[in-house]
Amino acid sequence: MTGAICLEDFLKINYPVNLKLSAAHPYGLYSLETFDYDNNGYEKKLMLLDTLKNRSREVGLPFVPDEYEFDENGVIYMAIRGDQTVFYWDSFPLGNPQQLMELPFKVIKFGFYKEHCYFTARVQLPSNGGTPYCSTKNPFYQEGVGVVGDGLVGLFKAQIKGRDIRLISGLELDIEAVDFDFDHSRILYSAYTKSQVKPVASRLYSYDILGEKFSDLKDGNFRIGLIKSISRHESVFTGVDLDHYSRNDAQQLYRVDHQRGTCELLGPWVDFSNEHPSVVSDSAFSGPPGLLFHEGKLYLKRVHKNRDVLYVTDLSGETEVLETGLTAIHGFALNSRGLFLIGLKELSLLEIYQVSPGKSLPVTDHNRWLKDKVLSRPKPLTFEYRNETYEGWVYSPNPMVKGHRYPGILLIHGGPKMIYSDVYSHEVQLLAREGFFVFYMNPRGSDGRGNEFANIRGHFADEPYDELMAFTDEVLRAYPEMDDNLLGVTGGSYGGYLVNYIIGRTDRFKAAVTERGISNLMTSINLTDIGYQYMMEYMDGRLPWEHPGLYMENSPVYKAHQVKTPTLFIHGKSDYRCHYTEALNMHSALVFNGVPTKLCLFEKEGHSLVVRGRPVSKKHRYQEMLAWFNQYLKRGVR
Numbered sequence: 001m002t003g004a005i006c007l008e009d010f011l012k013i014n015y016p017v018n019l020k021l022s023a024a025h026p027y028g029l030y031s032l033e034t035f036d037y038d039n040n041g042y043e044k045k046l047m048l049l050d051t052l053k054n055r056s057r058e059v060g061l062p063f064v065p066d067e068y069e070f071d072e073n074g075v076i077y078m079a080i081r082g083d084q085t086v087f088y089w090d091s092f093p094l095g096n097p098q099q100l101m102e103l104p105f106k107v108i109k110f111g112f113y114k115e116h117c118y119f120t121a122r123v124q125l126p127s128n129g130g131t132p133y134c135s136t137k138n139p140f141y142q143e144g145v146g147v148v149g150d151g152l153v154g155l156f157k158a159q160i161k162g163r164d165i166r167l168i169s170g171l172e173l174d175i176e177a178v179d180f181d182f183d184h185s186r187i188l189y190s191a192y193t194k195s196q197v198k199p200v201a202s203r204l205y206s207y208d209i210l211g212e213k214f215s216d217l218k219d220g221n222f223r224i225g226l227i228k229s230i231s232r233h234e235s236v237f238t239g240v241d242l243d244h245y246s247r248n249d250a251q252q253l254y255r256v257d258h259q260r261g262t263c264e265l266l267g268p269w270v271d272f273s274n275e276h277p278s279v280v281s282d283s284a285f286s287g288p289p290g291l292l293f294h295e296g297k298l299y300l301k302r303v304h305k306n307r308d309v310l311y312v313t314d315l316s317g318e319t320e321v322l323e324t325g326l327t328a329i330h331g332f333a334l335n336s337r338g339l340f341l342i343g344l345k346e347l348s349l350l351e352i353y354q355v356s357p358g359k360s361l362p363v364t365d366h367n368r369w370l371k372d373k374v375l376s377r378p379k380p381l382t383f384e385y386r387n388e389t390y391e392g393w394v395y396s397p398n399p400m401v402k403g404h405r406y407p408g409i410l411l412i413h414g415g416p417k418m419i420y421s422d423v424y425s426h427e428v429q430l431l432a433r434e435g436f437f438v439f440y441m442n443p444r445g446s447d448g449r450g451n452e453f454a455n456i457r458g459h460f461a462d463e464p465y466d467e468l469m470a471f472t473d474e475v476l477r478a479y480p481e482m483d484d485n486l487l488g489v490t491g492g493s494y495g496g497y498l499v500n501y502i503i504g505r506t507d508r509f510k511a512a513v514t515e516r517g518i519s520n521l522m523t524s525i526n527l528t529d530i531g532y533q534y535m536m537e538y539m540d541g542r543l544p545w546e547h548p549g550l551y552m553e554n555s556p557v558y559k560a561h562q563v564k565t566p567t568l569f570i571h572g573k574s575d576y577r578c579h580y581t582e583a584l585n586m587h588s589a590l591v592f593n594g595v596p597t598k599l600c601l602f603e604k605e606g607h608s609l610v611v612r613g614r615p616v617s618k619k620h621r622y623q624e625m626l627a628w629f630n631q632y633l634k635r636g637v638r
Contacts, residue, residue: 002372004398005429007622009373011035011615013426014366015285016047016352019342021335022070025092026052028333028340029059029068029075030352032366033285035615042615048094051337054354054363059094069111080106087117101160108153111180111187113209117158118187120178123167124151138197139529143576143607152194155187155207168207176202181229185209188235190224200247200533204237206258219262222254223247225274226291228298230315233259236266236298238274238291246537248417249451250274253300253313267317271450272302273417278447279308279328280413282610283426284350287331287342294334301329303448306391306421308343325360326353327423344423347375370424374398376432378422381439383474385467392441392471393422394479398432407486407633408437408479410472410509414493416445416464417454427610427622434626436633437482439475443467445494458540461501461554468498469506485510486633490625492516492610493578497556500586503567504559511632513625515570516578516607519557519586522548527579560589566596568628570621572605572613596632600624 014034021028028049036043046059046068065077065088074091085107088097100112105121112118122145133140135149142148155169155178169175173191180187187207192199202224204217222239229235235258238251250273255266276289292299298313308329310322326343330350333340339355340363349367353360376398382391397406409431413420420440431438442448443464445456456463476484488511491499496517503512518524522544525535536543544551552558567590571583580601590597602609602617609617 002374004433005373005375005426006433007430007619007626009369010283010426010618010622011037012367012369013283013349016342016350016364016366017285017331018067018287019049019331019333019340019352020068020070021049021051021333021337021340023335024070024072026050026335026337027070027092028335029070030056030342032058037615037619040614040616049340049352049363051335051340051354054361056352056364061090061095061097063088063097067107067110071112076100076110076112078107078110085119087112101158103158103165105156109178109180111182112160113180113182113185115160117160118180118209119156119158120153120175120189121156122148122151123154123171124149136196137194139531139576141576142529146574146576155189168212169205173205174198177224177227179227179229179235182209184229184232186229186232188227188229190227190237198531200531201242204235204256206235215258215261217256217258217261217263223251225251226289226300228291228293230293230298233257236291236293237263238300245451246457247533248454248537253298253311255315266298266315267313267319270302270311270319272304273447273454274300274302275415275417275447276301277328277330278303278419279306279344279421279423280418281328281344281423281425283424284328284330284344285611290332292332292334299332299334299339301332303419305448306419306442307448310339322355323358324353324355325358326355327421346422347377347424349424375424375429376438380422381441381475381478383471385470388444390441390443390467390471392439392475393420394475395428395432395438396479396481397435397437398429400481405481405483406435406437407488407629408439408475408482409488409490409629409633410468411438411440412468412489412491412495412498413440413442413446414491414495415447416443416456416494417447419446419448427625430622430626431629434630436488436629437475437479439471441468441471443471457538460538461498464498465501465505468502469508472508484508488512488629488633490514493607496578499567500556501554501559503563503565504556505562507564509565511629512565512567513570513628514567514583514586515610516572516575516583517586518578518582519589520555520582521551522555523585524578524582525551527576527581529576557585557589560586560595561593563590563593563595566628566632567598568624569597569599570602570609570624571599572602572607572609574604575607575609577607598624598628 019030067078077088087100090097110119152174158165178189225238256263277286328344331342376395378393490513492515499514569583587599
């Protein structure tokens, strides 16, 4: 039955994630996550994908695996139970797992080679000693992990029965990415050298399993992202050459010769990033970012304008751009049957697609329920401002009565190096159903248009502010049905920061909802889990202790006395990217100055509340946002 979107419809969304394909068999595995509202959590099923018949079925297991990897004859499952990890092995057609081993660690990544298991896990160094948490390092905590203090991630080796467990990477390194290349008897990993302040640059290491020897790439100074082993002595990585570029610039693809200890650019220099996730939606989970090597070619996602594409590069550096037909890519895998992607296309939700150049064929239909809903359709709007062309989209109220005037809401994305596009967002559809115009754009600082466009160093807020105001003017001119006296604004993370910034400089918006944003750059630079470097870069390398005026000018809390806009703050108490005290600061300042305001602080929710929050929290968030905008923007609607 067709009908309008309702708030509780988000509970129907199915999320396929973590797609992996077997190299030896025509099968794939992925997890299908759904909401479990009664238990305020998520239900996860393991799904087997038949790539010959393009259909899937649930794998009946007595436990829920947290991770899985194919081997030549079957699948190895990993299940975390408290502070322990249990491994199982299962043969095709799957469903009869046998326990392999148990480890007294919460394993992060793993691989089995002959009679041993190699894995990464977090090591808490003795200086912590439990509670109270003590640390000499920064960051003190990490988003999605909690307090890390003096801990680090190490590489371990254990006999397959769980005996003789050894840390083989040492206590001076903190491992980030790892690639188990057992075809060439080695393990590749990137790691930071342990120091009081986590450095921007990391180094690439190779561990020879047979010879039990380490080598490292000493050439260069890189911020390393993704890594992949391609031969016995060669590998590739995505990274930023910090001797020439800034940490936030587009990562390039480099080829490494570990025998010589050198690396060189592989393929042409590309002015598009590989940020992940990139396209903003409250209705899509992202799997891990991918760098795949298949039949002599490397596959890497990059962000082009308002969509994701795949770059395919061979070992000579020849590169082609593969247009998949999808707008957002949330995971991809390859086997002899071809290329399979998890992604978003137009106003549909996440599905798995088989992709060939220029087209994509859906092989799952987990979210067919959305096809029966009447949705508001995005209409593109481009405009010129200060010799630059900008892209935006406008959603009309659903339904819309001719002759009526409606309130409008400006959305601002986070990052700032992310992008809006025309994909499905439950939040947008709810606001349109409630009778609001919804409009958004990609101002400077956004992704998809190269380093120069993304560069707002020294102009962290002022330039995007001017562009967002110009865009609002353009939307009002294009849509006379929108009431310019009933405008609202909302955004999250960097978008939440900009909302805080905006309401201190204009009262054109009659309601604001700011989520997980920061209000005081002087404090946020010390609290965020991504370290000092993020804010320092956007402040053009200047430190708050040396340039306090610059930081105060860009800190919304110091303009709180100028705010007149009723403002709702939404924040997770376990948010370590943008600490909840940032919302509390701004909220308290508005209370002091007599501005209508409300703070909703969600226990046990982090920076990903909007996407990965628990269902009760997500529902409450939608309710609070709708109630706030209805209260302050529906008065006098005609």
